[in-house]
Amino acid sequence: MTEVSDLADRVRDGDLRLHELEDHVDADTATAVRRRLVEAQSGASLDEVGSYTFPATAAESAIENMVGAIQVPMGVAGPVTVNGAAAEGDHYLPIATTEGALLASVNRGCSVLNAAGGASARVTKSGMTRAPVFRVADVVEAEALVSWVRDNEEELREAAEATTSHGELLDVTPYVVGNSVYLRFRYDTKDAMGMNMATIATGEACDVVEEHTDASLVALSGNLCADKKPAAVNAVEGRGRSVTADVTVPRDVVEDRLHTTPEAVAELNTRKNLVGSAKAASLGFNAHVANVVAAMFLATGQDEAQVVEGANAITTADVTEDGDLYCSVSIASLEVGTVGGGTKLPTQSEGLDVLGYAGGGDPAGSNADALAECITTGALAGELSLLSALASRHLSSAHQDLGR
Secondary structure: OHHHHHHHHHHHOOOOOHHHHHHOOOHHHHHHHHHHHHHHHHOOOOOOOOOOOOOHHHHOOOOOOOOOOOOOOEEEEEEEEEEEOOOEEEEEEEEEOOOOOHHHHHHHHHHHHHHOOOEEEEEEEEEEEEOOEEEOOOHHHHHHHHHHHHHOHHHHHHHHHOOOOOOEEEEEEEEEEOOEEEEEEEEEOOOEOOHHHHHHHHHHHHHHHHHHOOOEEEEOOOOOOOOOOOOHHHHHHOOEEEEEEEEEEOHHHHHHHOOOOHHHHHHHHHHHHHHHHHHOOOOOEOOOHHHHHHHHHHHHOOOHHHHHHHOOEEEEEEEOOOOOEEEEEEEEEEOOOOEOHHHHOHHHHHHHHHHOOOOOOOOOOHHHHHHHHHHHHHHHHHHHHHHHHHHOOOHHHHHHHHOO
């Protein structure tokens, strides 16, 4: 502990900065020094935060100035049958949350999906985007830049793909606003979520644009990507993976297990998720898709801020000709990966292991597709359960019964 105290004194004296500690000691000691400093300054005790089980080196690519780790309770829902193109069979869904009753609700939805033979799930579109913004003199130069990009997309592809052994540039879509030109690059990033991959590759392509045109790069991200914020472009064009899960639940299952009727669920979905969301000008036409997306993001090491895009979902419900309940969840922009980022943390890697999709897939991209299908199936289970609780007027009593 003398070493920790001495280093803490050096930081206080200005001889060292917090981020320089790893240059002098191992990562766990550096973490302890920072914890000591924060405790002294704030008066808080960080004993629990300091009780983490993985080596601090495992988090080096995930965080800076580490002082420890927080713990979020993780449970599992299911197993649930996923009839996907990439995810097949029965899966426990890892869910990390502090919201009581969430897992119980999703678990109920999973049992209903199983009674209906499982959920079908498909990734319908894939591509991570980055959209730099360029300044031009006027609309004449803007049109010239757009024409050049369309004629030279292969040159841009060569420059972008030279930065990565995995990513592929799928297309470049120009948008003109006055003397600003946005180029929305879209990449196949395989099993990586791919935000960093897309950024680095786009940077190289931007150098080519500036070399051959009169355009000047203003920002590598011009917010038409659009990352970590509500955006209609993602709802329409997609970002990451666009994925849908659906199921047809027999009438007797709806009545016996969900204590309501297909007609009641369908009407509620229309008035709440569709009309109510439209009146609110919401980009999310669903009940609580963000709940499952966030909980499974935390459990599997995804970028939690991208829950914003992951909640960009539409839930539909209809009564079939046979009187059964058809229900679907379509998530337009689910940004997930099974390699890189937080997926390398030991506990989050175990969450992916629960699903069976940790690391790179064969073929490349199949594990991330499977993860997207599992998350969307979980979201479908959550929607079925909550909509039914509302239709049967059991929502408040369920929370009361569970004491939360």
